[in-house]
Amino acid sequence: MNRFTSIADFNAAFGNMPQPDFAAIEAASARQAELTKPAGSLGRLEEIAIFMAGWQGRPRPKLERLKAAVFAGNHGVAAQGVSAFPIEVTAQMVANFRAGGAAINALAGACGAELAVVPIDLDRPTEDITSDAAMSEADCLEALSIGASVVKPDMDLLFVGEMGIGNTTPASALCAQSYGGSASSWTGRGSGVDDAALARKTQAVEQALALHGPHCDSPFEILRRLGGREIAAMAGAILAARLERVPVLLDGFICCAAIAPLAAALPQFTDHCIAGHCSSEAGHVRLLEALGLDPLIQLNMRLGEGTGAAVAAQIVRSAIAAHESMATFAEAVVAQPS
Template identity: 50%
Template sequence: MPALNPAFSDIVELLVAVPEGDEAAVAAVRAREGLLTKPAGSLGRLEELVENLARWQYRSSPRLDNPMVTIFAGNHGVTDQGVSPYPREVTAQMVANFTNGGAAISQICALHEINLRVFELALELPTGDITQEAALDDQMCAATIAYGMEAVAGKPDLIGLGEMGIGNTTIAAAIYAALYGGTGADWVGRGTGVDDAGLARKADAVDRALALHKDELTHPLAILARVGGREIAAMLGALIAARHQKAPVVVDGFVATAAAAIAHAVNPAAIDHCIFAHVSAESGHAQVLEHLGKRPLLDLGMRLGEGSGAAMGMVMIKTALHVHNNMSTFADASVTDRTH
């Protein structure tokens, strides 16, 4: 079994030595919840969302002063295998659309006052075609993870993870197959709308990649380098940095969850600060969430990517916090509390 490249040593250490969260802050939130004009627990997961903010922000009075969706964009050599109906040029075109305000994610963030930041990851240099070679060498993969860590250095207090990259549902499927077993057909979906022939090409590309790299898929970070992509590596870096910077994370759909799956495979506790915004219509996503032991917040039949599901999850979190902070207590409203 090949040893893990030392380039990944610091990353593994950050994933293993994760802060545990602030249970005293959670207790303070629960104490306030108990005073609000509603039956105990009656807001269900909305109450859990506020507790999650408190735990990972380390604040007994959590805040959302700087929520931010991050979109990491990368290109993939595997598109040469006909796995997408769109050419690679669309990645850069969509990045421009994000920044010009024309995309769904742009509109969701604008309406709900969520900051949107877009990071281009060497779009002119696609990763290696995973059916022919490694996507990234270990040093480049580690450097891209580090870049993702730096990308969230602006002190956001809630981070949404999103991505853009033609071909990246094939890449995510390859990661899942390498982590959890099965064939390409078990994990690929229609992505941006491939027909049956395109779906078969996706499954075949995953199978060939797994066969080519089988002797080197010995560690989650090696899997990321061999069959992953820059945007998934950068999202992993953002997820790691967020934990250490006391910022909860909201994960988007099928592709963004691949970054969390890598982290979880190194240390299951490394994704405790993550909320999984929704279950994607992309086949396989529900399976991944089951492997991770995570229950999605929403089920809207979405498969857009681009952080759109994460943003909708953040809207729910903003709503939950607003209710928590602004509801009257029984005493404030002169409402009789339940008898004891």
């Protein structure tokens, strides 16, 4: 699946959730029990290795084909003064990504990920969600498809990130619409805005919810009315990864907000996902709790771009290395615990 040609096509894909390979999970669990360590002594590293085995469909998972994709889009709601940066910065940062000068370039390189940078109609911002739906049906389907197109069935692990000035505002609206709660409980300082801009953000989210809430009767409608092109692309990529049984390492608040409409409608949607980190953005702790995910790290990061997931990928590498390279009790001629 690399294209959603209609809403019915998207809904059909969303309704077709493959499960992990339970035989691979059983075999990986059995191997963990044979490795030269007390049972459970590597803690969550053992769980990660077994998780990866199940979604890769092999008892000894690999991390040779790690893909990172950063999607970029612009937002009409930025005109409401909700960001510390002007909208032109989105394109400027895309150029920085392509030149190799951003944090995600350094961190993707450090964890061995192949990085794709995917700008989406930067000269055509979404509509201002305080007064109109962010995207038409066609634009939302196209963004979902752009995201899905980065997923290949032979990937070992995927993580996605974003760049879009003003995009914590639609992310907050997506969370509030999907899981309830006030606009203020989901809205944070994003790029580091002052109190006045935070008040404008909160008001923008409130207006968007009042306008679109009565029409948000499906995950697709929530995404297209309240989201953005790069946000929908992340949702499309994560959905396509599930269809191909590719495990996903989630990044921060905006990445997780992208799948909030899908996970709220189908909680098991996140079964193929690991939360890479918990950002310092106000709503991320609450969102991870709603998604039922426990982050691997918490380093007070809030950059986006996929950077938190890139750092967490090092932990996944460690989990797989221990699972693959440790000797069993029999191989090491070490007596097993009685």
